[in-house]
Amino acid sequence: MTSSSDLEQIETRTLSLVRDFSFLHADDPVANSCKAVADAVAQQAVTSSEGGKRLRALLTLDAFRAFAPQDVAERDMDAVLDLACAIEVFQTGALVHDDIIDDSDLRRGKPSAHRALATDTHSDAIGHGLGIMLGDMLATASVDIANKAACRLGSGSSVVSAFLNMHREVEIGQVLDLAVELNTLDDPEELASASLNVFRWKTASYTTIAPLEFGMLAAGLAPADARRLALAIGLPLGLAFQLADDLLDVIGSSRNTGKPVGGDIREGKRTVLLADAIEAAGDVERRELIDMWEAESRDEAHVRRAIALFESTGAIARSKERIAGLWLESKAAIETLELSQDRKDMLTEACARFVPIVREQG
Amino acid sequence: MTSSSDLEQIETRTLSLVRDFSFLHADDPVANSCKAVADAVAQQAVTSSEGGKRLRALLTLDAFRAFAPQDVAERDMDAVLDLACAIEVFQTGALVHDDIIDDSDLRRGKPSAHRALATDTHSDAIGHGLGIMLGDMLATASVDIANKAACRLGSGSSVVSAFLNMHREVEIGQVLDLAVELNTLDDPEELASASLNVFRWKTASYTTIAPLEFGMLAAGLAPADARRLALAIGLPLGLAFQLADDLLDVIGSSRNTGKPVGGDIREGKRTVLLADAIEAAGDVERRELIDMWEAESRDEAHVRRAIALFESTGAIARSKERIAGLWLESKAAIETLELSQDRKDMLTEACARFVPIVREQG
Numbered sequence: 001m002t003s004s005s006d007l008e009q010i011e012t013r014t015l016s017l018v019r020d021f022s023f024l025h026a027d028d029p030v031a032n033s034c035k036a037v038a039d040a041v042a043q044q045a046v047t048s049s050e051g052g053k054r055l056r057a058l059l060t061l062d063a064f065r066a067f068a069p070q071d072v073a074e075r076d077m078d079a080v081l082d083l084a085c086a087i088e089v090f091q092t093g094a095l096v097h098d099d100i101i102d103d104s105d106l107r108r109g110k111p112s113a114h115r116a117l118a119t120d121t122h123s124d125a126i127g128h129g130l131g132i133m134l135g136d137m138l139a140t141a142s143v144d145i146a147n148k149a150a151c152r153l154g155s156g157s158s159v160v161s162a163f164l165n166m167h168r169e170v171e172i173g174q175v176l177d178l179a180v181e182l183n184t185l186d187d188p189e190e191l192a193s194a195s196l197n198v199f200r201w202k203t204a205s206y207t208t209i210a211p212l213e214f215g216m217l218a219a220g221l222a223p224a225d226a227r228r229l230a231l232a233i234g235l236p237l238g239l240a241f242q243l244a245d246d247l248l249d250v251i252g253s254s255r256n257t258g259k260p261v262g263g264d265i266r267e268g269k270r271t272v273l274l275a276d277a278i279e280a281a282g283d284v285e286r287r288e289l290i291d292m293w294e295a296e297s298r299d300e301a302h303v304r305r306a307i308a309l310f311e312s313t314g315a316i317a318r319s320k321e322r323i324a325g326l327w328l329e330s331k332a333a334i335e336t337l338e339l340s341q342d343r344k345d346m347l348t349e350a351c352a353r354f355v356p357i358v359r360e361q362g
Numbered sequence: 363m364t365s366s367s368d369l370e371q372i373e374t375r376t377l378s379l380v381r382d383f384s385f386l387h388a389d390d391p392v393a394n395s396c397k398a399v400a401d402a403v404a405q406q407a408v409t410s411s412e413g414g415k416r417l418r419a420l421l422t423l424d425a426f427r428a429f430a431p432q433d434v435a436e437r438d439m440d441a442v443l444d445l446a447c448a449i450e451v452f453q454t455g456a457l458v459h460d461d462i463i464d465d466s467d468l469r470r471g472k473p474s475a476h477r478a479l480a481t482d483t484h485s486d487a488i489g490h491g492l493g494i495m496l497g498d499m500l501a502t503a504s505v506d507i508a509n510k511a512a513c514r515l516g517s518g519s520s521v522v523s524a525f526l527n528m529h530r531e532v533e534i535g536q537v538l539d540l541a542v543e544l545n546t547l548d549d550p551e552e553l554a555s556a557s558l559n560v561f562r563w564k565t566a567s568y569t570t571i572a573p574l575e576f577g578m579l580a581a582g583l584a585p586a587d588a589r590r591l592a593l594a595i596g597l598p599l600g601l602a603f604q605l606a607d608d609l610l611d612v613i614g615s616s617r618n619t620g621k622p623v624g625g626d627i628r629e630g631k632r633t634v635l636l637a638d639a640i641e642a643a644g645d646v647e648r649r650e651l652i653d654m655w656e657a658e659s660r661d662e663a664h665v666r667r668a669i670a671l672f673e674s675t676g677a678i679a680r681s682k683e684r685i686a687g688l689w690l691e692s693k694a695a696i697e698t699l700e701l702s703q704d705r706k707d708m709l710t711e712a713c714a715r716f717v718p719i720v721r722e723q724g
Contacts, residue, residue: 021530030538031559033552037541038534097498101491126540129463132494133536136459139498140529143505147522157513160522164509167502168383172400174495176392178488179399187395194393201392 010057014085018049018092021141040120041134045141048113048134049092055353056091056211057084062350063215066343072220079152080218083159086145087166087211093138094170094206100131101174102267139167158223159214166210173202180270185278185290192275196239199272204238208354232333233351240326241354246271247319248357250307262303268293272322277306277315285309320357327355372419376447380411380454383503402482403496407503410475410496411454417715418453418573419446424712425577428705434582441514442580448507448525449573455500456532456568462493463536464629501529520585521576528572535564542632547640547652554637558601561634566600570716594695595713602688603716608633609681610719612669624665630655634684639668639677647671682719689717 022042024030030038064080065073098104099112106112111119113134118127143163150159176198183191213230217223249264250273264271270293278289289309292302310316334348352358384404386392392400426442427435460466461474468474473481475496480489505525512521538560545553575592579585611626612635626633632655640651651671654664672678696710714720 024534028534029559029562030534031552031556033545033549033556034538034541034559037544038537041537097494101494103487121540121544123544125465126543129540130537132459132463132497133533133540135494136498136501136536137530137533139501140526140533144523144526144530147519147526151519157509160509161506164502164506168499168506171495171499171502172386172390172392175400175403175492176396178483178491178495179396181488182399182483182485183395190393190395194395197391197393197396 067219090142169205188279209234422446429581452504531567550641571596
């Protein structure tokens with residue numbers, strides 16, 4: 001399987017699994033007058049699931065290929081595909097709740113789930129409630145898909161345990177992300193370390209660590225080994241991924257990320273870039289940045305000024321260094337694996353998808 | 363084990379399982395500045411878990427005792443206790459989300475979770491976000507506890523699948539409950555049937571059907587048999603339980619339910635009682651009821667008038683008949699089981715806890 005046919009298979013399978021779980025089953029006894037709303041929620045589950053980059057599922061498949069003996073790879077690839085899709089379903093559910101928490105109107109250029117459901121039902125309150133339930137349903141669906149895949153793999157409870165641990169980590173990550181909003185901006189060192197810490201829980205956990213871990217578990221590695229190796233490769237990679245995402249938000253990209261430049265600044269998001277800029281700034285510019293972030297909102301001029309300060313304080317350069325350093329760490333961890341060089345190269349290639357910026361910057 | 367010592371064990375074990383899952387572990391790397399908020403969420407997980415009636419866990423234990431061979435009962439009781447507590451943890455998480463959806467200030471006489479977290483963080487928005495995450499964490503915890511219990515029982519994926527099916531049913535139930543709010547009040551027959559349908563999904567699913575099913579699965583019954591018998595006994599029992607709960611809200615009880623009489627009416631809840639009253643009322647009183655429920659809010663005089671109409675239209679009597687009929691159905695299903703009479707009597711006694719009103723009314 002090439003990566004582009006992987007992508008097609010992931011897309012098709014993910015939507016089919018979501019459809020199977022979300023729509024009422026033929027033998028589900030539901031009152032006629034309520035069916036339209038249940039259908040709207042199921043349809044939204046599908047709509048919200050469409051069109052991700054599927055990086056997490058792709059990494060799961062490649063990690064499995066890198067570690068699995070040939071016969072296991074052939075026998076179990078279809079079940080691993082389900083397991084890979086389960087992460088995508090989990091992510092969709094987490095984003096539905098994220099958008100409610102952040103009161104976001106849009107997701108991937110379409111109305112966010114709770115907004116779409118508010119439109120469907122002509123009620124903001126009911127849309128909000130249905131959105132919470134949709135997030136819950138997708139979370140349940142993700143575990144159900146993973147549990148069924150684990151049964152097919154014969155790796156049973158270790159995969160399910162690891163999958164639930166991923167849920168827990170992302171939930172804690174979201175709690176920590178909200179906690180950072182309460183932090184003072186006067187201690188940039190703590191802010192940078194707290195923000196990186198949020199990345200570990202909220203992003204790296206399910207973006208890189210879990211896909212690597214699941215791929216290795218499916219390939220037959222012992223749970224403790226899979227966890228250790230997945231952390232060694234996936235933790236720096238996941239941090240680099242989120243740093244690169246935040247950086248692209250500020251400097252833009254030759255690729256279309258689908259977001260306008262400066263969105264994080266406009267929202268007043270507390271990023272590592274901001275912390276680095278506050279830390280490196282002189283007194284006047286430090287005050288300027290803190291005032292900007294403590295204000296109710298920021299306009300176009302603020303966004304341009306903040307980007308200029310991120311540049312002049314060296315925060316952007318520092319972020320690029322951080323990303324390059326973390327990527328080296330991840331690659332070094334791959335090189336120490338007891339695998340053929342071919343398999344290591346394949347895994348390195350798979351991981352490099354998370355840091356395209358390293359290549360663009362040369 | 364008597365039922366009162368069951369209750370103590372369930373209470374102690376539930377809180378200990380919630381504590382273990384919710385508080386950060388010693389090896390969880392979390393930035394110092396974020397720990398206080400993570401602790402507040404974990405503490406709220408414990409507070410929200412305290413003091414339920416534990417009817418669902420008690421039924422799980424008793425269903426297991428009714429069906430398990432003596433040696434299995436002795437060997438596996440401790441794992442079944444965990445499984446029973448997992449349902450309680452699931453319920454707590456579902457109630458946390460329920461209270462957000464209904465914008466409720468109170469739960470069991472204490473501030474609801476999201477309100478308490480808003481107070482802790484001095485921010486309604488952050489309290490709301492943390493509340494959504496707390497509900498997610500408790501849902502994850504419940505599956506994790508069930509998965510570990512299932513491993514100890516050796517019944518593996520069938521228990522986990524049944525547990526996830528319970529999650530799905532309650533989530534659909536909450537969707538249907540919101541859908542009923544959009545229904546017209548002009549078709550009381552459909553309203554009554556839709557409300558009973560919501561009871562099946564939102565209440566009976568996890569209150570009576572799942573506890574019976576899990577107890578039977580743990581005792582070694584085949585999944586299809588456990589499902590069939592749990593539905594036969596648990597579906598009418600769960601409907602009777604919710605009807606009785608709604609009735610007690612209107613007529614009060616010699617026991618203290620902890621709720622003021624008429625709360626559902628004040629909130630404008632669409633109950634089977636309301637549907638029955640609208641159906642049986644003459645034109646004038648029917649209009650009066652519909653107008654009351656379509657109004658923005660209802661005062662004390664409205665509550666008294668509605669109760670009087672529920673009485674005079676025969677809706678209260680009809681509800682009592684419904685409850686008695688469903689309870690007979692449930693008891694009859696128990697009588698057909700291939701168990702000793704002692705075990706059947708024990709199970710009947712366990713199920714009777716869900717309909718105390720049948721005894722009070724004589």
